[in-house]
Amino acid sequence: MGEAIIVFDGTCVVCNGWVRFLLKHDRRRRYCFAAMQNDAGRSLLAQHGLDPDDPSSFLLLDESGAHRDTDAIRRVITGLGGAWRAAHAMHLVPAPSRDAGYRTLARNRYRWFGRHEACVVPDARDADRFL
Structure with missing residues (x-):
C-alpha cells in the first residue's frame, strides 16, 4: 500500500x-486510490467531515493528515517529486481564490466533461493501488 490515499x-x-x-507519473507508487462510490471511499469522506453523497471535494490523506481541494491537489502534484515540485507555487494564490475556481469546476464537471455510468476498473498492474 502507498504512503497516501486519494479519494x-x-x-x-x-x-x-x-x-x-497519477498512475503514469507516480513512479514511487506513493498514491493509492479510493472511489467515493465504494465503501472505503465513503467511509474516509465521512470520517473527515465530508458528505459522501456530495462529490464536490477532493480528499488526500497522507502522513501529515487530511487535505482537501486545491491544498490536496498541490500536495499530490508536489509529491510526485522532480520538476513537479514547482506546483508548490500554487500557494502564492490565496486559498479562497483557488478553491472557488476548483468548486466551479467540481459543480460543473459532469455537464462540461461527462461521466461514466460506473467506476472505471483499474488495469491488473495497478489494481493493488485501489481500495
Whole structure:
C-alpha cells in the first residue's frame, strides 16, 4: 500500500483522467486510490467531515493528515517529486481564490466533461493501488 490515499469520484471523467495521470507519473507508487462510490471511499469522506453523497471535494490523506481541494491537489502534484515540485507555487494564490475556481469546476464537471455510468476498473498492474 502507498504512503497516501486519494479519494476521488469514480464516475467523473475528469477525476478518472487525474487518476490515470497519477498512475503514469507516480513512479514511487506513493498514491493509492479510493472511489467515493465504494465503501472505503465513503467511509474516509465521512470520517473527515465530508458528505459522501456530495462529490464536490477532493480528499488526500497522507502522513501529515487530511487535505482537501486545491491544498490536496498541490500536495499530490508536489509529491510526485522532480520538476513537479514547482506546483508548490500554487500557494502564492490565496486559498479562497483557488478553491472557488476548483468548486466551479467540481459543480460543473459532469455537464462540461461527462461521466461514466460506473467506476472505471483499474488495469491488473495497478489494481493493488485501489481500495
